[in-house]
Amino acid sequence: MARSLPPSPLPSLAAVPSRLVVHAEALGWLDSTAPAPGTSVVTSLPDVSEIPELGFDGWRAWFIDAARRILRWIPDDGVAIFFQSDIRYRGVWVDKGYLVLRAAEDEEALLVWHKIVCRKPAGTISHGRATYSHMICASRTLHPPRRPGPDVLADTGVMTWKKAMGVNACRLACRYLQDETATRVVVDPFCGHGTALAVANSFGLDAVGVELSAKRCRVARNLTLPLDDG
Numbered sequence: 001m002a003r004s005l006p007p008s009p010l011p012s013l014a015a016v017p018s019r020l021v022v023h024a025e026a027l028g029w030l031d032s033t034a035p036a037p038g039t040s041v042v043t044s045l046p047d048v049s050e051i052p053e054l055g056f057d058g059w060r061a062w063f064i065d066a067a068r069r070i071l072r073w074i075p076d077d078g079v080a081i082f083f084q085s086d087i088r089y090r091g092v093w094v095d096k097g098y099l100v101l102r103a104a105e106d107e108e109a110l111l112v113w114h115k116i117v118c119r120k121p122a123g124t125i126s127h128g129r130a131t132y133s134h135m136i137c138a139s140r141t142l143h144p145p146r147r148p149g150p151d152v153l154a155d156t157g158v159m160t161w162k163k164a165m166g167v168n169a170c171r172l173a174c175r176y177l178q179d180e181t182a183t184r185v186v187v188d189p190f191c192g193h194g195t196a197l198a199v200a201n202s203f204g205l206d207a208v209g210v211e212l213s214a215k216r217c218r219v220a221r222n223l224t225l226p227l228d229d230g
C-alpha cells in the first residue's frame with residue numbers, strides 16, 4: 001500500500017524564483033542568447049549622458065537600434081516594456097517615447113499599451129529632465145488587454161539611484177506580465193541596480209539581468225524588496 005510522506009519542513013526549491021545577473025554588453029548578450037518561450041523584457045535603455053562617446057546623433061541611432069533588437073529578440077508570446085524619461089538636450093526636447101515607437105514601427109511590432117508614470121507630483125516645474133516617464137509595452141503578436149489598468153501612475157515609487165526605474169512602475173509592469181501574459185522569465189538587458197529583477201522575483205517570476213558596470217551588477221544580485229512605501 002502506498003504511504004503518503006509527511007510534509008517536508010523545507011520549502012520547495014522550485015518555488016523560489018531565480019535571479020541571474022550577467023556582467024556583459026547587452027546587445028552582444030542578446031545576440032548570443034536565445035530566449036525561452038515565456039520570456040518578456042522590462043528595461044530602461046541608457047541615456048545619452050551614460051554613453052557620451054557616441055555623441056547625440058550616434059546615441060539616438062543606437063537607442064532606436066537597441067529597442068529594435070530587443071523587440072526582435074523576444075519570443076512570440078513575450079512583450080517588451082520600456083521605461084524611458086524624456087530629456088532636454090542642448091535646448092531641444094528629446095521624446096524617448098517617440099524613439100521607442102519608431103523602433104516598434106520599424107519592427108512592425110504592435111503597441112499593447114502606453115502609460116505615463118509621474119516621477120514628481122503633477123504640476124511640478126523642472127528644467128532639463130521630464131517629471132514623467134513613458135512606459136511602453138510592445139510585442140510582435142497581439143496581446144489584447146483582458147482587464148483595464150491605469151493609464152497614469154501617480155508615483156513611480158522608490159528609486160535606488162537617479163536613473164533607476166521606480167518600484168511602483170516595476171510592480172505595474174510585473175503585475176501586467178503575470179495577469180495578462182504567459183511570462184515566466186523577466187529579462188532586463190540594461191538592469192542597473194536590478195529593480196525590475198527584484199520586483200519580478202517578488203511576483204514569483206524568474207529574472208535575468210545584463211549590465212556593463214561590475215559595481216551595479218553586484219547591487220543587482222543582492223537587491224531585495226520591500227524598498228518602500230507599500
Ligand SMILES: C[S@@+](CC[C@H](N)C(=O)[O-])C[C@H]1O[C@@H](n2cnc3c(N)ncnc32)[C@H](O)[C@@H]1O
Nearest residue numbers: 025026044046164165190191192193195211212
Ligand atoms: C537607465 S539605466 C537602468 C537602470 C535600471 N533600470 C535600475 O533600476 O537601476 C541604464 C543602465 O544600462 C547600463 N548600460 C549602458 N550601456 C550598456 C550596455 N551596452 N550593455 C549593458 N548595460 C549597459 C548602464 O550602466 C546603466 O546601469
